[in-house]
Amino acid sequence: KYNSKLIEERKEKLLQIIEKTQDLSRPQIRGSDTFTYDLLMKEDKSWMEEVLPPRKVHQLKLVNFEEIDSDMVEEVEKAVTNIYAECPNKRITFSLIVGRLERLSRNRLNSPRKSHFKKTIELILSHCESKDEYLKRIYPNILRWFQESRYLTLSVKLIQSRFKCYQVISEEIEDWLNEEVNKIPIKGV
Numbered sequence: 001k002y003n004s005k006l007i008e009e010r011k012e013k014l015l016q017i018i019e020k021t022q023d024l025s026r027p028q029i030r031g032s033d034t035f036t037y038d039l040l041m042k043e044d045k046s047w048m049e050e051v052l053p054p055r056k057v058h059q060l061k062l063v064n065f066e067e068i069d070s071d072m073v074e075e076v077e078k079a080v081t082n083i084y085a086e087c088p089n090k091r092i093t094f095s096l097i098v099g100r101l102e103r104l105s106r107n108r109l110n111s112p113r114k115s116h117f118k119k120t121i122e123l124i125l126s127h128c129e130s131k132d133e134y135l136k137r138i139y140p141n142i143l144r145w146f147q148e149s150r151y152l153t154l155s156v157k158l159i160q161s162r163f164k165c166y167q168v169i170s171e172e173i174e175d176w177l178n179e180e181v182n183k184i185p186i187k188g189v
Contacts, residue, residue, distance in 0.1 A: 002043060007039070010036045017036075072109075073120050076101065079097055083096065091134040094124055094128050132169075136176070138165075143184070156174065
């Protein structure tokens with residue numbers, strides 16, 4: 001503990017600083033004599049609270065997450081429309097859709113506060129393709145390839161040998177693919 005004489009001297013010094021510059025904030029007063037400020041805060045805090053200017057109350061900017069979420073939903077709808085218009089050869093996944101959003105939206109969806117954007121996340125998840133949906137969507141690309149190729153007959157085995165994504169498929173897709181392949185006539189006949 002410091003002796004009372006030192007504390008009284010420091011109080012006088014602090015009062016002189018406050019009188020000279022009446023418009024200073026607490027951090028500015030502390031900056032003019034850190035030792036005195038810290039010593040008096042430790043030794044006589046109630047006196048300091050009486051003498052110092054009032055603490056500045058920060059006006060917290062309230063974030064309206066619902067409004068931001070609604071704006072992001074619109075942005076996602078545009079991104080999804082563009083993605084489907086392009087008909088990419090990749091599977092449409094969460095990361096593909098998020099990658100098409102503006103940087104701020106991407107950051108919001110990768111932040112700890114992403115739970116505030118439920119509508120946006122639900123919308124993105126509703127547009128993500130399962131593997132089966134993806135295989136059905138790209139089938140027209142397979143047909144275009146076949147029509148331009150040298151092969152005469154299209155078969156499931158040919159598709160699986162030429163396109164990795166068709167190598168491991170569900171029974172449902174295999175049945176669907178067999179039906180689709182059987183609809184294609186043999187070339188040149």
